[in-house]
Amino acid sequence: MTFTKSIEWLALVIGNSHLHWGYFKNGFLHSCWDTHYYNKPINNLILPSEVLLANIPNTLPLIVASVVPEQTAMWREYSNVNIIEISDIPINNLYFNMGIDRALAVFGAGITYSFPCLVIDAGTALTFTGVDQHSTFIGGAILPGLKLQFDSLSNKIQTLPNVDFPKRLPCQWSGNTMEAIKSGIIYTIVSGIKTFIDNWLISYPRSHIILTGGDSIILYNYFIETDSNNFRKLKVDRNLIFWGIKSI
Ligand SMILES: Nc1ncnc2c1ncn2[C@@H]1O[C@H](COP(=O)(O)OP(=O)(O)O)[C@@H](O)[C@H]1O
Ligand SMILES: CC(C)(COP(=O)(O)O)[C@@H](O)C(=O)NCCC(=O)O
Ligand SMILES: [K+]
Structure with missing residues (x-):
């Protein structure tokens, strides 16, 4: 799979302790932050404001890399999501x-x-x-x-x-x-x-x-x-x- 990036997009890395977020704009990592897991159902159109920094749009494309299968399944509910697999890494x-x-x-x-x-x-x-x-x-x-x-x-x-x-x-x-x-x-x-x-x-x-x-x-x-x-x-x-x- 190829990952086409828009002008603005979000990266979410799901580790065993935290969610690690990156906000990219115009090809640059504009900001990054860590949050706890979000354990409520994920809306398919809007990302939860609890996990985003203020002023970051909540409908951005999301690219997920996860080592926690239950969390991967949750974030798959978001419609604008791509999940990275091992076969995607060169x-x-x-x-x-x-x-x-x-x-x-x-x-x-x-x-x-x-x-x-x-x-x-x-x-x-x-x-x-x-x-x-x-x-x-x-x-x-x-x-x-x-x-x-x-x-x-x-x-x-x-x-x-x-x-x-x-x-x-x-x-x-x-x-x-x-x-x-x-x-x-x-x-x-x-x-x-x-x-x-x-x-x-x-x-x-x-x-x-x-x-x-x-x-x-x-x-x-x-x-x-x-x-x-x-x-x-x-x-x-x-x-x-x-x-x-x-x-x-
Ligand atoms: N609130 C916290 N809860 C758990 N670990 C924390 C916390 N704050 C800092 N840490 C440190 O972060 C480490 C986990 O690193 P992190 O990169 O967040 O893990 P992962 O990528 O596996 O989620 C722990 O070993 C711990 O020392
Ligand atoms: C080794 C890990 C648990 C590390 O996860 P993390 O500490 O970053 O949350 C993760 O990379 C994983 O689940 N690996 C699968 C087994 C392997 O890499 O061989
Ligand atoms: K890690």
């Missing part, structure tokens, strides 16, 4: 049930920064998606995202409280439960990500590496605090998926 070797957010983000990264590239998406899940210089998907990995790791400890283990993750790197060797949780999760995520990056760079030394997703900025700050020299190749771009959608 990257070789993608597998059919791969997350459309991963495929679009890595395509958006390649279009914006050039291939090869490795995208690290720190959303509900944390994902790695690597594509080589021929726009061929090489492989990736999936693990629980930052918030999910904190939530799973407190949800499954009675003695462990829920803690918010800190803005700055915590102390690694902690003398109380809260700090020990922060240390455990953050230091293993940071060093795990570093291992993936180092391994990717052995095969693709000139690759771009881009962090995206809800926790990308906080993660980037942890990296810079740990070892700014080693992470100088790292970029943060919250809009990779929108660059991907714009370019299909």
